[in-house]
Each structure stands twice: as structure tokens, then as C-alpha cells.
Amino acid sequence: MRTESVNARQKFGVVGGLGPLGSADVFFKMVKATPASSDEEHAEMVFEQYPFKGSGSGSAATIERKLYVFDMIRAFEQRGVTTVVLPCFLSHTFIDELKANTRLPIVDIVEAVRSHVRRRYPGATRIGVLASDYVRVKRLFEAYFPAPQFEVVHPRSHEGIDLVTEAIYGADGVKRGNLRGRPVELLRRACEDLADQGAQVIVPGLTEIALVADEIGPQRVPLVDSNLAYAQYAVTGQPGSRAATFKIGVVGGVGPAATVDFLDKIVRNTPASRDQDHIKLLVEQNPQIPDRTENLVGAGADPTISLYATCKKLEDGDADVIAIPCNTAHAFVERIQPYLGIPIVNMLTVTVAHLRDTYPALREVGVLATSGTIESGVYRKALESQGLRQVAPGPALQARVMKAIYGKQGVKAGFTTGQCEEDIGAAIEALMAEGVSVIVLGCTELPILLPGGEYVARNGGRATLVDPTDVLARTCIAYATAGGGRVGA
Structure with a gap:
């Protein structure tokens, strides 16, 4: 264990590049959420982004993500970062592997969402999730909203189409910069399906969804801004330090x-x-x-x-x-x-x-x-x-x-x-x-x-x-x- 004193002032390292638009949105919301009355009172932040070729949602892309994220965290360690912000839900399917190989605490985005839901919607037990096929298969959200206290529901396929994965990763998806039109319609249909299944609150499992939330429009069920929940969770010091x-x-x-x-x-x-x-x-x-x-x-x-x-x-x-x-x-x-x-x-x-x-x-x-x-x-x-x-x-x-x-x-x-x-x-x-x-x-x-x-x-x-x-x-x-x-x- 280290004997030096811990610097009370945090230095955040934000891993960018996995979803450039979503990562930038989280970074912006972290700055906005920081309780500061002057520029000097803002936390020090490092936003690092490199070209990332593995933008798909499959397992092959996950291997590339693991190495990309790990290298980024190691670079943060050398730059004096005290806390890692990882605005990528897919990367949280292997967060334990990352934690086992770094001393830096990684702010858990799914825990941030869970904390927000428990605080804002204490009576919600049926949780609708908008996540990619890979995150869904890995049952990431089910680990944070466990049965029998909670029931996690996902949108059903429509005419053989995985609505959420297609909306984000498709040829005309949000990751391609399309913030209107078909991707928004697919996400709107996914939200409606979750409401039909009895979801009491809907949580996005992709950082890109917050970018088109206004386009999706009002829903019968509250749609959480996961990026904002994550940003607030990080800057308010909720994560604490991890026992390395x-x-x-x-x-x-x-x-x-x-x-x-x-x-x-x-x-x-x-x-x-x-x-x-x-x-x-x-x-x-x-x-x-x-x-x-x-x-x-x-x-x-x-x-x-x-x-x-x-x-x-x-x-x-x-x-x-x-x-x-x-x-x-x-x-x-x-x-x-x-x-x-x-x-x-x-x-x-x-x-x-x-x-x-x-x-x-x-x-x-x-x-x-x-x-x-x-x-x-x-x-x-x-x-x-x-x-x-x-x-x-x-x-x-x-x-x-x-x-x-x-x-x-x-x-x-x-x-x-x-x-x-x-x-x-x-x-x-x-x-x-x-x-x-x-x-x-x-x-x-x-x-x-x-x-x-x-x-x-x-x-x-x-x-x-x-x-x-x-x-x-x-x-x-x-x-x-x-x-x-x-x-x-």
C-alpha cells in the first residue's frame, strides 16, 4: 500500500474514441456538472482519443477495445490521472479485467445509472434497457438490476431487425453521424416496445442515445439520460476509491x-x-x-x-x-x-x-x-x-x-x-x-x-x-x- 498522501484534487482521465460523439457528450456534461463558481475550481480533466477501427459491436471488436482501453489507462497512470471515466457500456462487460490490472479507480457507468434509478425512481422494478446485442447477450444490466428485486426487459426484434443495434451501428446509424431519420425512428419504436412490456423506466446502454433523446421525443415511460447520470456520478465523488x-x-x-x-x-x-x-x-x-x-x-x-x-x-x-x-x-x-x-x-x-x-x-x-x-x-x-x-x-x-x-x-x-x-x-x-x-x-x-x-x-x-x-x-x-x-x- 502507498504511504504517500492522496491528493484531494482529482484528475479525471476520459477514455475517448470508442464512441467519439457519446464520449464527448459525457465530457461536456462532466464539465457542466462540476460545482464550480470559477474556472479555477473546475476539476482537472484529460480527454484522450485515438482512431479506433473496431467500432463494431461484436466480440472481435471487444478484443480490440480491451487493448485500446488498457493502453489508454496505462497512459493515464503515467500522466497523474487519479480517476478513469470510461463512457462505453460495451467496455464495462470486461471492467473487472481492467480493474485487476490498474491501480486507478474506474467510474462504473452502469453503477451510476443504477444509482440514479434507485434515487429518482425508487419504486421502479421493471427496467427497460436500450443496449446493443453484445451487451444484451453478456447480461450486463442484469448483474446490476438482479432478480427477483428487478426485472430487466429489452426491446423485441421488429421484422427480424434488432432495433437498438441497427439504430446505432447500422449503415445509417448514429455512429455514422446520423442524428435524425431512420435511427431515431428505430429507437422510438424500441422505447414504445419497452413501454408495451411494462417497463417503468428506460435506461440507455449506449452513450450515443443521449445525443438523439430530444429527437426521440417524450415517451410514456421516463427515458434516463445515462450520460448525464454518469457525469454527475463521477464529479460528485460517488465512486470512491477502489481497493487495488x-x-x-x-x-x-x-x-x-x-x-x-x-x-x-x-x-x-x-x-x-x-x-x-x-x-x-x-x-x-x-x-x-x-x-x-x-x-x-x-x-x-x-x-x-x-x-x-x-x-x-x-x-x-x-x-x-x-x-x-x-x-x-x-x-x-x-x-x-x-x-x-x-x-x-x-x-x-x-x-x-x-x-x-x-x-x-x-x-x-x-x-x-x-x-x-x-x-x-x-x-x-x-x-x-x-x-x-x-x-x-x-x-x-x-x-x-x-x-x-x-x-x-x-x-x-x-x-x-x-x-x-x-x-x-x-x-x-x-x-x-x-x-x-x-x-x-x-x-x-x-x-x-x-x-x-x-x-x-x-x-x-x-x-x-x-x-x-x-x-x-x-x-x-x-x-x-x-x-x-x-x-x-
Whole structure:
């Protein structure tokens, strides 16, 4: 979730081109509906329109519409638009697909019409709809006016002609610029048929109909101006903000195998019964980030800029939080967090909180980590903040830990058995000999070598191995499935 404040002044982006005349009418009515006593008080609006070839009403045109509308919304995002206005009923048949792939709220035109009808005609239960064949087949209005509370009725065909579709999309239809004559007569006949069917109110499901409403003339049943209802709904702030789909940004490549392990834990621990129940992930795999340990204990290159640049790419990619599956990299988190607009979920902080919650009587915690992590004191400080004391291996055993991670037969070289396993086992048993019963695997490569859980020493002694990668994964999942809430770094 974003931490920046929301600008109270809206900037509307109006998607034009799908029905140029209808879109322009909605735009005009939005300006007119804005409560402003001077030019300065009007909302900022962007009306964008490009040539759109798929002007038909069939499914082929819908595929073109999907890409056209999506590209338009992405362009709006880059221009600082805060709210999308989509004056096209046909495009609302795939509005959920659009919402799933943008952070911007899209003002729902059918919801605007429904709200208007409920407010102006509270007793109306039989709703007449003037919509294209495609919108009718998709039962768009039936989803907003559901049975049994409502009954949606559509005009019947006349002599084999779909009155509404022909009036708008026909060779001499409204979309061709014909605002009088046959198209108007067809729409008038459609309205009369709806009245004959007992409709109590008629709502257009095409933005072009408002352009010829005066030509259609008075009807036995009220004919709603859907464009005006939509414009008023948008400018009065009725839509509110949409809860965007939560996305976890992952700083990958630190190291590559640990990144894959973290992603696997996200997937395995997510409560999901189908693909769509899983969490959105954005991974920026950058193995060229300078080695964190070499910088902390030697003269290696500073990874700060590389880490920050990777985090900014995740922020630009609309991530809500950032996860860095690298313990040593957390020595640099305090440097970069103040310059980010989204929080880094601190793996060390959440791991220590897990220890305190799970083992309330715990006083000493063993830490197996890179020398950079140990010497930076990041785990020691995090543990001390919760009244816990860090116990690390002595110099000789710490050298074996580093060999198990960075050696020619270490985890980073792709080994998970043999000498690296023996080296880590020796360090664990030495910590156990000091009375430590809980040990943090403080390098994200170590859980690949020894999964978290109970460790049984050669002498039969037992200790609990805590996997910070697993704790981080579960914490990120909790934020995502909770649907929001502030994340502390």
C-alpha cells in the first residue's frame, strides 16, 4: 500500500474514441456538472482519443477495445490521472479485467445509472434497457438490476431487425453521424416496445442515445439520460476509491537460489484453491547487485544504489510492499527506506517479533549468518530491542559458516550436501553446547541447506531452527490477504 498522501484534487482521465460523439457528450456534461463558481475550481480533466477501427459491436471488436482501453489507462497512470471515466457500456462487460490490472479507480457507468434509478425512481422494478446485442447477450444490466428485486426487459426484434443495434451501428446509424431519420425512428419504436412490456423506466446502454433523446421525443415511460447520470456520478465523488489488488515486490538475485526459495514459500503458504487466489508478485531479479558482505567486512563495492534502484523499479511497478530475501541486505535498509514511497517489510524485525511471540520465555538466540550480517549488528540490535541476546559462533566456526555459504562447495555454488552441510552442522552443535535452543538461519541460503524445524544433533540434543525467509513470506501473505493496513519497516 502507498504511504504517500492522496491528493484531494482529482484528475479525471476520459477514455475517448470508442464512441467519439457519446464520449464527448459525457465530457461536456462532466464539465457542466462540476460545482464550480470559477474556472479555477473546475476539476482537472484529460480527454484522450485515438482512431479506433473496431467500432463494431461484436466480440472481435471487444478484443480490440480491451487493448485500446488498457493502453489508454496505462497512459493515464503515467500522466497523474487519479480517476478513469470510461463512457462505453460495451467496455464495462470486461471492467473487472481492467480493474485487476490498474491501480486507478474506474467510474462504473452502469453503477451510476443504477444509482440514479434507485434515487429518482425508487419504486421502479421493471427496467427497460436500450443496449446493443453484445451487451444484451453478456447480461450486463442484469448483474446490476438482479432478480427477483428487478426485472430487466429489452426491446423485441421488429421484422427480424434488432432495433437498438441497427439504430446505432447500422449503415445509417448514429455512429455514422446520423442524428435524425431512420435511427431515431428505430429507437422510438424500441422505447414504445419497452413501454408495451411494462417497463417503468428506460435506461440507455449506449452513450450515443443521449445525443438523439430530444429527437426521440417524450415517451410514456421516463427515458434516463445515462450520460448525464454518469457525469454527475463521477464529479460528485460517488465512486470512491477502489481497493487495488495487493502486489508484493521482491528484490531478487540476492542470491538467485534464495529468491526462488522465497517465491516457493509465498506460493506454498498462500491459502488458494485456484490460480486466481494467489498473490500478485513483481520480481526484479538483479544478481549484479554488489555483494553485501564484501562491502560490510572488506573493500567491496557499495550496494546501496543498486538496492535502491531495484526497489524504485518495484515501486514504479505498483508494488504495495517490498520483500528482500537477503538478511545481509537489511544492513542497508535504513539508508534507502526514507527515500521510498512504499515500505520494505524488514525480515529481521518480523523474525524477532516471531521469536518473541512464539517463545515468550526465550532469552538467548543463536544466529548463523554471514560475517557481514554479524559484524553489522543488525540482528543483534533487533534481538536486543525485544530483550533477547545474540549468540554467534566463534571465529573458527564463523569461518566454516562462511565457507558453507561462499565456498567452492558452498550453497551459493549450488551444493546442499557434503562439506557445506558438515560445516553448518558443526556451528549448530557448538551453539547448542552453549545452551542455545533456538537458532536463526540468518542467511537466506541456509534454509536451502537445512530447512527450518527441529535439528537433532549427533549426541541426541535438539534445537529449533528458525527460517527468516519463511517468516517473511508468511508476513507478506498476511498483509496481502488482509487487504491493506499499514506495514511498518
